[in-house]
Amino acid sequence: MLFGRKQKNPIRIPDKGVVEWKYTTCGYCSTGCSIEVGLNAEGRAVTSRGVGGAHVNQGKLCLKGIFEHELFRSAGRGRVPLMRDHYWDEFQETDWDTALDRVAGEIQRIQGEHGRDAFAIVSTGQIMTEEFYTLGKLARGVIGTNNYDGNTTLCMSSAVSGYKRSFGSDGPPGCYDDFEHTECLLAIGSNLPEQHPIIFWRLKQALEKRKFPVIVVDPRVTMFAQMADIHLPISPGTDVVLLNSLAHVILDEGLEDRAYMEDHTSDIDAFEAEVARWDPDSAAQICGIDADTIRNVARTYARAGAAMTIWTMGINQSTHGSDGVVGINNLNLITGNIGKPGGTSLSITGQANAMGTREWSSCSGLPGYRALEKEEDRREIAEFWGIDPEFFPKKRGLFQTDIFPAIESGQIRGLWLIATNPMTSMTNTARIRRILEKLDFLVVQDAYADVETNEYSHVYLPAAIWAEKQGCFTNTERRVNLVRNVQPPYAESKPDFWIFTQMAKRFEQGKKVTFPETTEGAFEEMKKLSKGRMLDYSGMSYEKIEKNRGLQWPCREGDETGAPRLYTGGRFQHPDGRAKLIPLPFEDNNERPDEEYPxxxxxxxxxxxxxxxxxxxxxxxxxxxxxxxxxxxxxxxxxxxxxxxxxxxxxxxxxxxxxxxxxxxxxxxxxxxxxxxxxxxxxxxxxxxxxxxxxxxxxxxxxxxxxxxxxxxxxxxx
Ligand code: SF4
Structure with a gap:
């Protein structure tokens, strides 16, 4: 008997009158699930379903993906551009030409009066990769501000920084298939079932086929910690101490992969000297994990044939975020767990296209993981875009988190926010409110007119959302997947790609630079710029991406498919081809509970x-x-x-x-x-x-x- 009922009622799936299914990719998190949106006879999006043959999600979607089609007509969408003189005035509706002219005019006025870097741009991890590339061209090659960053500084910049320090480049080296091969999973500061439900489902699938230890490090008993074999309730902000101590035990007991260290890493002596200080008894006093448990975890990890570490914000959002990532990389380098099936350092990314902005937006450098600091990279991109290399700065400007204090000090006078909402996302809301009020000019470009930050804008540009446009996202495992255009843009909203190209036309410098008419045209430019590099897109096309339900980079010209892992041959991106083992002294530098705030x-x-x-x-x-x-x-x-x-x-x-x-x-x-x-x-x-x-x-x-x-x-x- 089922809860008092004598018979089981059949499950009825309501008929929503779907006449056509359109392929696209989820626009929320970085898992990168393939979705089909069902359209009824009137062409309205009425339902969503996972794509059965997709490698990533194999037909599954989480709660957010299941209702994603409802976004197209959700409340609060921006219909038309809006303008006002002061943030306390009522908005007036306007047309696109007037709004874009006003934005371009204000950028030119502020730059003319206060210098090029007095106008800042902060974007997102939500728009398409082609849009990031085009925004980078506009910001770096036309407007020419060096104070240009993404909100990915709030979520992924520690992972980027840690990968660069250890391996010489950003780029997660592993993939979801590593769950199928690993013999030990260490998850630090990641509540996978709630943050990335479909990646968690992939892990559960692997565990059902073959049991292996799952160790979760988190100060809270999260949903993930509840299903772990070992839960380490670490003291907040002390991950580096734990990681140093795990390395200490491994080296002390001779459990390291010495041959891998000798062949593929550098700076071994300095690293070993620092790690020698972190015996488990001393580490336990700081990180709150008892010494025997540290030893047990270190032995389990090092003795596994292949072991992998995943992490998210518990590592990244810390005053030791970058060091935490380096500590994870150190652990995997000394155990030879990079670039092999089941052995990896895999940062689980947050936003749907945080990877796209890391690769192509030029926020932290120039497209295709190029650096402003390298003359050769500046020259190559300047030549490709048809501008003078001297137009580029020789090192990156302010991060998002430094742009806001620079507004406070008067160094920055104008700001363009693209699909980001600092009034809710940034720390210390009261301070952010004062900072936004101080701006001479704020433009907010967003799909929603009711986004909290729009309260302080002078111009609002209504952007098309998700599958109202076409382009690519890159997921956590470097898989490039296609967002097909499922619905036309809402009301008079426009794709971000269109907004950027129209803006470029309003600058003298923009007349020197060619902007492709379509996102596919921008994708072709990216293919050329990536050819022969680590993030090689040259073997991809929109059709091939859709047919494969996503392709991982590198995917070289002529390749049937992409490469699942990086650094398989043990050659890294530092000039000597070796990964760096980096000593990590620990300094307790964060606010801590005290008598007043316990x-x-x-x-x-x-x-x-x-x-x-x-x-x-x-x-x-x-x-x-x-x-x-x-x-x-x-x-x-x-x-x-x-x-x-x-x-x-x-x-x-x-x-x-x-x-x-x-x-x-x-x-x-x-x-x-x-x-x-x-x-x-x-x-x-x-x-x-x-x-x-x-x-x-x-x-x-x-x-x-x-x-x-x-x-x-x-x-x-x-
Ligand atoms: S797991 Fe992420 S990508 Fe997949 S459906 Fe949910 S929100 Fe979308």
Missing amino acids: LWLNSGRVVEHFHTRTRTGKIGNLNKFSPTPYMEMNPDAARKLGIEHGKYARLVSRRGDAVVLVQLTQRVPPDMVFVPFHFHECVNRVSLGLLDPHSRQPAFKQCAVRVEAIEDQTAAAV
Whole structure:
């Protein structure tokens, strides 16, 4: 009997009248699931389904992908360009020519009065790779500002920095298929089931076929930690200490792959000298993991025939983010676990096309992983674009996290934000509000007119969303997949690609540079620029990508398919061809709990929402399952403060305060609270976000707070 019923009712799938399915790629996270959107007889998108033959998701989608077709007509979309003189005025509707003329005029005025770098551009990880390439051409080759970055500094810059320091280049070396081969998985600061549900499903599939140890390092008992064989509840911000100590045990007990180290790495002596200091007993005092467990994990990892590490924001969003990534790479280099099936350092990326911006946007350099610091790279790109190499700066400008303080100091006067929402995503909301108010000119380009940051703009440009346009995304495992145009752009919104090319026409310098008319034309330029390089696209075409449901780079001219792994021959991108083993001294440099603010504040995702909820907050079922910000708190800690489950409490830090609904749970230890980061006027009202010195990524996940009971619950609920 089924819950009191005598018969099982058949499952009915409602007939939505689909007459055509169109292929595309999910626009939320970096997993890169292939989706088909169903259109009815009127051509309206009415449903979504996973693509059965797709290598990545094999027919599966998570909750967000299942409802993704609802985005096309979701509430808050921008219909027409809007303008006003001051941010406190009412917006007036306008036409595209007037809006673009105003933006170009303001950029030229600010640059004329205050210098080229006084106008900054901050983009995203959400638009297509061809759009990133075109924006890079516009920003670097036409507008000529060096203060140009992506919001990927908030999520992936530590991974980029760590890969560059260890291997000589960005580029995740592994792939999802490594789950099928590994004999030990170490996951650090990654709650895979909620962050990347389909990658988690791939891992579960592999584990069902063949059992291997799963070790999860996370200060919180996440969903992933609950299914792990070993959970290491580490003290926040001390991953480098744990990684040094794992390396210590491996070297001390002779478990390393000495031949691999000798043949493929450099700086072994300096590395060994630093690691010698981190015996497990000393490390345990700092990282909170007992010495025997450290030894056990080190032996398990080193003795596995192939072992891999995955990580996300628990590593990256720290004052030691870049060092944490280097520590993971060190571990895999000394055990010979790079470039072989099941052996890798795989950073799980956040946004759908964070990889595209890393590869092609020119934010941190020039397209195709080229560097502004290299004369040869500047000359090559200048020649290709038809401009003077002297137009390029000789080193990269400010990161996103330094652009905002530069506005505060008056160094930057104008800002163009593209598909990013700092009013919700940046730490210390009150400070960001003051900074945006200070700008002479702010243009917000976004699919949604109601995005919180638009409150401070002078011009709003309505962008087409996701599959209202065509182009590529690159996923976590370097797989380039195609977003086909499924619906026309909403109202008068335009593809970002069109906006960038129209903007270029309004600059004298833009007349020297050719901009292809289509994204496919831009893709052809990228193929030429990547030929013979590590990220070689020259063997790809839109048709071939769609036929294969995505192709991994490098995919060289004439290749049938892409390469699943990098560095298979042990040759790295540093000039000597070796990977660097880098010593990592640990300095405890973050804010820590004290008497006044006795709790750690940790933040993270829920499965229903993506980033600042600009999109998922509009989707009925996602909002229904996760409607409100909440705070996880340990029942013992709550009892002492008179805080009750289901009641509102005030979260207070040195930056500000936020009112949150309390959920009492043993998932967090007594000295920690956890709040999802998606909600406006919530966790980032209190967060600190000190920056990693290498990557300039903020330590979103670690700062000190206190929690206060609220007497007037009715007022708190408003
Ligand atoms: S796992 Fe990521 S890519 Fe796949 S459907 Fe969900 S949000 Fe989209």
